[in-house]
Amino acid sequence: MIVRLLLAALAAGLIAGLVMTPAQYTKIVPLILEAETYENAPAADDAAEAVAAHDHSAHDHGDEASVLGFGRLGNTILANIAAGGGFALLLGGAALVLGLHFPRGREGVVRGLMLGAAAWFAVQLAPGWSLPPELPGFPYVDLMQRQVWWIATVALSAIGLYLMALRPEWLVKAVGVVLIVAPHAYGAPQPADISSDVPAFLASEFTTAALATTLFFWLLLGGLLGFFLSRVEAGDAAARAG
Numbered sequence: 181m182i183v184r185l186l187l188a189a190l191a192a193g194l195i196a197g198l199v200m201t202p203a204q205y206t207k208i209v210p211l212i213l214e215a216e217t218y219e220n221a222p223a224a225d226d227a228a229e230a231v232a233a234h235d236h237s238a239h240d241h242g243d244e245a246s247v248l249g250f251g252r253l254g255n256t257i258l259a260n261i262a263a264g265g266g267f268a269l270l271l272g273g274a275a276l277v278l279g280l281h282f283p284r285g286r287e288g289v290v291r292g293l294m295l296g297a298a299a300w301f302a303v304q305l306a307p308g309w310s311l312p313p314e315l316p317g318f319p320y321v322d323l324m325q326r327q328v329w330w331i332a333t334v335a336l337s338a339i340g341l342y343l344m345a346l347r348p349e350w351l352v353k354a355v356g357v358v359l360i361v362a363p364h365a366y367g368a369p370q371p372a373d374i375s376s377d378v379p380a381f382l383a384s385e386f387t388t389a390a391l392a393t394t395l396f397f398w399l400l401l402g403g404l405l406g407f408f409l410s411r412v413e414a415g416d417a418a419a420r421a422g
Contacts, residue, residue: 188408189272190265196401197264201257203396207389209256211382215315218378264401267303271295271405278346282410292406293399298341300398304391306337306360310368313390317378319371326369333363 275282275295282288307330314320336359343356 184412185272185276185409186269188412189268189405192401192404192408193264193266193268194261195264195404196268196397197260197262198257199400200260200264200393200397201253203393204256204260205253208386208393209252211386211389212316215317215378215382215386218317218376218382264397267299267398268401268405271299271402272409275405275409278342282406284410288410289403289406292402292404292409294402295406296398296400296402297395298338298345299402300395302334302337302341304394304398307333307368308387308391310364312383312387315378315383315386318376318383321369321371329363329368333368336360336363 280291280295282291310333311326311330320326340356340359343359344353347353347356
């Protein structure tokens with residue numbers, strides 16, 4: 181059972197990760213590339229230095245776009261496959277711990293979609309309320325501070341969502357709401373200076389596109405996981421009956 185569950189999760193993650201790449205290149209990557217033009221644009225009084233450093237700068241960007249030697253597209257595909265597999269294993273493990281069942285057919289897929297939507301809320305939407313996805317060129321705070329706040333927010337949001345959705349007691353549901361709101365009441369780490377050369381409309385478009393793209397990813401991942409797990413459960417049921 182465990183081995184088949186892992187294989188089902190990895191299959192769902194592989195497919196979702198591959199499909200995620202063209203979705204990102206439709207909107208996310210063009211916005212990043214446009215923001216990089218503002219990030220790298222030289223100031224008027226630094227034009228001479230920019231011209232002198234042009235060749236070196238171009239070389240650096242080429243290296244940055246070809247980490248591991250696969251280029252930007254290849255690295256994106258590898259990252260999406262790895263993320264898809266990892267998140268699928270987490271979803272599968274959560275389903276196993278919570279005792280969720282995925283009947284064969286439409287109901288199993290629908291349950292997977294609901295699980296994926298819940299994961300999107302906890303991992304993407306809840307942290308994005310106070311710490312939205314950022315384009316290159318925007319000011320940022322210390323990475324460790326951001327990571328600590330993000331991890332705490334994801335964990336509290338996941339627990340809070342569980343209490344709200346799967347526990348019948350109203351008091352427990354209220355505790356779930358408090359857990360979801362708590363990190364935002366505390367406040368996400370923010371830079372002292374928020375000025376940037378990147379236009380605000382690009383940041384707004386990027387946040388919207390990032391949330392929409394990740395919603396597509398999580399729904400696809402959850403639906404595929406529900407479909408594959410329903411096959412695993414049906415196979416186990418048939419084996420026990422035989």
